[in-house]
Amino acid sequence: IVVSALKEEQPHEKRVAIDPDVTKRLIKAGMKVLIEKGAGVASYYSDESYQKAGAEVVDRQTALSQANVVAVINLPSDATLDALKSGQVVLGLLSSLIKPEKMQQLADKKVSALSFELLPRTISRAQTMDVLSSQSSVAGYKAGLVASDAYSKYFPMMITAAGTVKPAKVLVLGTGVAGLQAIGTAKRLGAIVSGYDVRPASKGEVESLGATFLTSSVSNGAGSGGYARALTPEETAAQQKELAGFIADNDIVITTAQVPGHKPPLMVTQDSVDNAKPGAVFVDLAASELGGNIAGSKPDETVVTDNQVTIIGANNLASELSNSASQLYAKNVQAVINAMVDKDGNLAIDPKDDVFSGLTATTNGEIINARLREALK
Ligand code: NAD
Numbered sequence: 001i002v003v004s005a006l007k008e009e010q011p012h013e014k015r016v017a018i019d020p021d022v023t024k025r026l027i028k029a030g031m032k033v034l035i036e037k038g039a040g041v042a043s044y045y046s047d048e049s050y051q052k053a054g055a056e057v058v059d060r061q062t063a064l065s066q067a068n069v070v071a072v073i074n075l076p077s078d079a080t081l082d083a084l085k086s087g088q089v090v091l092g093l094l095s096s097l098i099k100p101e102k103m104q105q106l107a108d109k110k111v112s113a114l115s116f117e118l119l120p121r122t123i124s125r126a127q128t129m130d131v132l133s134s135q136s137s138v139a140g141y142k143a144g145l146v147a148s149d150a151y152s153k154y155f156p157m158m159i160t161a162a163g164t165v166k167p168a169k170v171l172v173l174g175t176g177v178a179g180l181q182a183i184g185t186a187k188r189l190g191a192i193v194s195g196y197d198v199r200p201a202s203k204g205e206v207e208s209l210g211a212t213f214l215t216s217s218v219s220n221g222a223g224s225g226g227y228a229r230a231l232t233p234e235e236t237a238a239q240q241k242e243l244a245g246f247i248a249d250n251d252i253v254i255t256t257a258q259v260p261g262h263k264p265p266l267m268v269t270q271d272s273v274d275n276a277k278p279g280a281v282f283v284d285l286a287a288s289e290l291g292g293n294i295a296g297s298k299p300d301e302t303v304v305t306d307n308q309v310t311i312i313g314a315n316n317l318a319s320e321l322s323n324s325a326s327q328l329y330a331k332n333v334q335a336v337i338n339a340m341v342d343k344d345g346n347l348a349i350d351p352k353d354d355v356f357s358g359l360t361a362t363t364n365g366e367i368i369n370a371r372l373r374e375a376l377k
Contacts, residue, residue, distance in 0.1 A: 001347050003337060004034040004067035006060065009077050012300060014042035014322035015329060017071035017092060020053035022330035026337065027054040030345065036063040043322040068347055069340075071333050075099060086110040089347065089363075091336060093117060093131060096361045097261070100375040107362035112349055114336060118369045120358035122225050128335035129355070133177050134328035139317035140178030140256065143283050144170075144185025146317065147252045150281045150302070150310050156190020167192050171250040172211075173243070173267050173293060174228075174257030175202045178285055182254045183211045196246065197221075197257075198228050198239075217242050223259070230262045240269050247272045255293035256285040261371075263290040270295040278308035287313035 003026055005018035016039045018026075023033045033055040037047060047057045064070065064083045072092035081102065084090060089112040096103050096115035106113045116131035127133075147170070148155050157167040170186040172179045175195040179202075186193045187210055195206035196214040198221025206213040217238055223229030231239065247253055247268055257265050264286035273282070273295055284297035296303055296311055303311045318325040339355065342348040349363045350356055360368040367373050 001031045001069065001337075001341065001345075002034060002067045003031055003069045003071060004058075004063040005036065005039050005071045006063055006076065006080070007036045007039040008042075008073050009080070010074055012316050012319060013073060014319045015073045015326045016040045016043045016045060016322075017073050017326070017329060017333055019043070019045055019327050019330040020049045020055075021327065022334045023050055023053040023055045025334055029338070029341075031337075032056070034058045034063045034067060036060050040326070043326040045323075045326070069337060073329065075102060081106065081111075084109065084111045088112070089114065089340070089349070091116075091333060094361065096369070096372055097375055100372055103361040103367065103372060104376055107365055107367055110365045112363040113361040114349075114356075114359050115361045115369075115372075116332070116359070118358050118361060118372065120225075120355060123355055125339075126355045126359075129332050129339070129359070131329055131332045134332055135318040135325060136176070136178040136256075137181050138321050138325045138328065139285055139314070140181025141185050142317040142321050143178065143182040143254050143256075143285055143314060144189060146312060146314060146320075147186070147254055147281050147283045148189055148191075150283075150312060151252060152279050153251070154190075155186065168252055169250045170194075170252040170254065171196065171214075171246055173197075173253065173255040174286075175206050175213075176256060176258075178256040179254070180205055180209065182256065182285075183209050186252070186254075187211060191252070194246070194250075196243070198231070199226075201226075214246055225260075227260050228257070230259045231265060236265060239265075240267065240272075243267055244269070244272050244275070248275050248277075251277065251279070252281050252283070253294070254283045254285070257293050258286055264288060264292050266291065266293065266295060268294040273305060273309055273311070274307060276307065276309045279310075280308075281310045281312070283312045283314050285314050285317065287315045 091114045094115035158165040168191040170191040175197040193211040203213040284292040284294040286292040287297040287299045
């Protein structure tokens with residue numbers, strides 16, 4: 001089995017899908033690994049480090065044409081997808097539900113596509129494959145650092161000969177995987193931290209980190225699979241109102257709220273931005289072209305408002321910690337590849353397996369994932 005990793009094509013992307021450690025592990029398991037020249041450079045993995053691990057460093061054309069499994073971070077360009085052939089497997093964060101037509105194109109060519117966004121995350125066997133968790137965890141950690149870096153005051157309380165500085169107050173909205181990591185970072189930096197979520201189950205997790213949980217007035221916002229449900233317009237309005245007071249009382253607001261299949265909920269309204277203290281820092285991990293959790297946030301951009309509030313569109317933070325993020329992503333990739341190898345050592349995707357029936361966008365010319373089939377109707 002030949003596995004390759006490509007150099008990512010997006011200008012903001014610094015991660016790589018396979019690191020030298022996983023290269024070694026795949027080779028030990030009897031596979032061959034091809035790495036596109038320079039693929040790991042932005043993650044500080046040199047071509048030499050891959051060669052030392054046993055990989056061949058090759059040009060893009062070779063990495064694409066010779067591989068049985070092509071591992072990527074993001075959905076490749078059309079030119080790259082066009083170069084894939086029948087029988088090959090492409091594995092990555094393929095944006096399959098946002099761009100279902102690309103999955104149909106791959107299906108038409110009988111290329112198999114495994115899209116990490118589709119992984120059924122609550123199956124325990126899938127946990128080692130869970131890219132959304134590994135990358136959210138990295139992004140949440142970094143969010144705390146990005147916020148403190150943009151803030152003009154100390155995070156911790158400082159008692160000095162020149163006087164005492166009060167600690168920063170940090171509010172984290174959405175306390176799933178990323179939010180809990182953001183809380184952990186802000187606590188370690190010495191801030192006073194509170195968290196807020198509509199899933200009652202997150203209360204204990206927030207409190208176990210030493211932060212205060214702000215109980216939502218939304219009655220049970222838990223949906224299926226551990227995720228939040230979309231709120232009704234009335235609930236959204238009530239939430240925005242209850243949050244306005246909390247937001248005005250904090251120096252830093254980090255937002256991470258997502259609802260699968262919906263655009264991110266708007267939690268920090270324009271009024272809340274207008275009423276924030278000068279110097280307040282808002283970090284929006286849900287920033288997207290469709291809008292994020294914070295009014296006025298823009299993906300990959302930092303906006304400073306007239307009332308001196310810094311709004312950071314931090315949709316790509318995992319890539320900013322490229323080395324660690326790639327290390328964890330590669331482990332997730334390895335777990336999927338291991339699960340694809342059958343007892344005779346051949347590559348086989350079983351569309352009836354409960355993990356692969358979710359993860360597989362397409363194999364053998366069929367669209368497998370039920371949500372994707374729905375999206376293509
Ligand atoms: P996510 O990225 O979908 O959302 C982030 C957070 O935003 C969630 O906690 C969600 O409840 C919250 N949110 C959404 N809308 C909101 C609103 N209007 N107001 C307030 N908060 C809102 O979620 P995630 O971080 O991927 O994980 C969600 C849950 O799934 C967590 O409990 C996590 O532990 C669980 N999970 C379980 C497994 C597993 O069982 N293996 C794997 C991954 C995640």
